[in-house]
Amino acid sequence: MSTAAVLRSEWIKIRTLRGAVWSLLAGFVLTVGFAVATNAAIGDSEADNADFDALHSVFIGLNLGQIAAIAFGTTAMSSEYQGGAIRASLTAVPNRSLFYAAKLTNVAGPALALGLVTTLVSFLGGSAFMGDAAPNLGDGNALRAVVGGAVYLALMALFAAGLTALLRSGVAVLSILIPFILVVSMVLGEASGSLADYLPDRAGQQVLYADPPGDLSPPAGLAVTALWAGAATLAGWWSLRRRDA
Amino acid sequence: MGSIVAAARSGRLPHVGELAPAAGGSAHPSPDRTVDGMTAIDVKDLTKVYAQVRAVDRLTFSVRPGRVTGFLGPNGAGKSTTMRLVLGLDRPTSGTATIGGRPFTRLDEPLRQVGALLDAEAPHGSRTARAHLLALAASNRVPDRRVDEVLEQTGIASVASRRVKTFSLGMRQRLGIAAALLGDPQVLLLDEPSNGLDPEGIIWIRELMRGLAAENRTVLVSSHLMGETASFADHLIVLGKGRLLADTPTKDFIASRVKPRVRVRTTEPARLREVLLRHGHSPVESDEGRMLIDGVAIDTIGPLAAGEGIVLLELAAEEATLEQAYLDLTSGATEFSAPTPQEA
Incomplete structure (x- = not known):
């Protein structure tokens, strides 16, 4: 089997899957829109507040963007578990590891690419209203946050895709992850310096701060999120290889 | 070997839609196309147990090229399970299934060697028919031009850019058959292909299968309808409760079991x-x-x-006799049977 051919096949599947394409576009629009609207309202009024992290403020929209990334990863994988799609796919590509790797590549790639555009536009759009308090892209923290934020979105998409392959249901994954991100993590997150710092979303979001609130440094935080994503994708791989399709 | 040649040889008129693939239908001949027996499906002692139910029970049979083999049995007899085992989708509890001597999962670019129709619900509803086929074709380096050819051949070219969710069952079935034909394979496994087709479609699929067999391809077609299957199959393999009940030429089955x-x-x-x-x-x-x-x-x-x-x-x-012979054969082996209604 040609790896390039299987990658191309999975790319055709992703770009012809409406739900997946819409998830990505909605993620961009919501993230940037929320960043611009919030920072336009705040302006530079918070600039003197010692707790105000201007860098994090421009990425406020990623709270929505991460849900779009999760929806994207879930949709891309769950489309194989509707009807007999997985059986048609595996009769074309019986090498399940190759099939799975090509699928994940086509989840991570578009999520990272659109993630970069999203974080960059959020940064530019959000910081436009901050006057002198605006973070500078030439600043190491800012560049790290723009790139790291995109990596974070790609990792969350992979995390969701891996869980979907494990549970073989998009509905199950979304009904676990979205309440988790919206409720559990936000509530626990208030208690910083606890185990909550090691949750996949809290850990990875450290990269979005100039002055991270948690115990983990930004690179360590992303690494923790990567471990979660790695564990989920490995579990999904194990499930796909081991179970009858 | 083109469709028209085979069609002429089998004495039938090619359909308008079948003219298209003749131009490019033999673009990807399998290397072992002409070697008889190389592309047979061989099932040996195949057993699949799900939660203590023996869905397939020590099954042994061969499907030869050059004829249509009907794969018969009541619902739950193990036909679909056997097909999934042959295609490497399910793992057997024991035994082997090979195509041309090799397990399906070890075939390189399998769409070019084996075409399968398992489930009309396979294409995702939000994709168009063409996108579904393009993605499948890409994975096995089948040229995009084949997509248009099989869309023509199966009569759904005019709806190729419509989303699959708008398709009727019959149209989905034709799309599934198009996918099976995509790589111009030497071996075809079709699970209830006439499901959902209108009478015209049933005649079309029958002629298509006869034509494929006339091109010396291996064609295995499952059905639970004896009368329909006898109308196109040269050979019958009958299952009941996962076991082999009959493996015989259709002529012999009729001669030995059907009392006129x-x-x-x-x-x-x-x-x-x-x-x-x-x-x-x-x-x-x-x-x-x-x-x-x-x-x-x-x-x-x-x-x-x-x-x-x-x-x-x-x-x-009396027309019911063939069906009756089949019912007699499988009566002990029906998974779901209603009690015979009492005469009033």
């Missing part, structure tokens, strides 16, 4: 009865003045009556 029976109605029942008895037949009175004669064909009774100058108002072969 003739139904007649005449203006002179008494005289016909006397003539029939004189010739060693045993007519039985039926409803509304009809007579049933077992173990004899219409081409015996017709001339006989004519020779005696007896007017026949009705002369027919």
Whole structure:
């Protein structure tokens, strides 16, 4: 089997899957829109507040963007578990590891690419209203946050895709992850310096701060999120290889 | 070997839609196309146990090229499970299944060697028919031009850019058949292909399968309908409760299991009865003045009556007999059966 051919096949599947394409576009629009609207309202009024992290403020929209990334990863994988799609796919590509790797590549790639555009536009759009308090892209923290934020979105998409392959249901994954991100993590997150710092979303979001609130440094935080994503994708791989399709 | 050549050889007219693939249909011949036996499906001692249910039970059979093999059995007999095992989608509890001597999962670019229709629900509803086929074709480096050819061949070219969720079951079935034909494969496994097709579609799929077999391809077609299958299959493999009940040419199955029976109605029942008895037949009175004669064909009774100058108002072969033979064979092996309704 040609790896390039299987990658191309999975790319055709992703770009012809409406739900997946819409998830990505909605993620961009919501993230940037929320960043611009919030920072336009705040302006530079918070600039003197010692707790105000201007860098994090421009990425406020990623709270929505991460849900779009999760929806994207879930949709891309769950489309194989509707009807007999997985059986048609595996009769074309019986090498399940190759099939799975090509699928994940086509989840991570578009999520990272659109993630970069999203974080960059959020940064530019959000910081436009901050006057002198605006973070500078030439600043190491800012560049790290723009790139790291995109990596974070790609990792969350992979995390969701891996869980979907494990549970073989998009509905199950979304009904676990979205309440988790919206409720559990936000509530626990208030208690910083606890185990909550090691949750996949809290850990990875450290990269979005100039002055991270948690115990983990930004690179360590992303690494923790990567471990979660790695564990989920490995579990999904194990499930796909081991179970009858 | 092009479709038209084969069609001419098998004595049928090619459909308009079948003219298209003749131009490029043989673009990707499998290397072992002409070697007889190389592309047979071989199932040996195959067993699959799900939660203590033996869905497939020590099954052994071969499917040869050059003929249509009907794969029959009641619902739950293990036909679909066997197909999934052959395609490496499910793992057997024991035993082996190979295509051309190799397990399916070890085939390189399998769409070019084996085409399968398993499930009309396979294409995702939000994709167009063309996108579904393009993605499949890309994975096995089948040229995009084949996508348009199989869309033409299966008669869905005009709806190719519509989303699959708007398709009727029959259109989905044609799309599934298009996917199976995509790589111009030497071996085809079709699970209930006529499901959801209209009468015209059923004739089309029948001719398509006959044509594929005439091109020396290996064609395995599952069905739970005996009469329909007997109309196109050269060979029958019958399953019941996961076990092999019969593996025989269709002709032999009919000859050995179907007792012919003739139904007649005449203006002179008494005289016909006397003539029939004189010739060693045993007519039985039926409803509304009809007579049933077992173990004899219409081409015996017709001339006989004519020779005696007896007017026949009705002369027919009883059609249920093939189905009855099949039911008799599988009756002990039906997973779900309703109790016979009591006569009022």
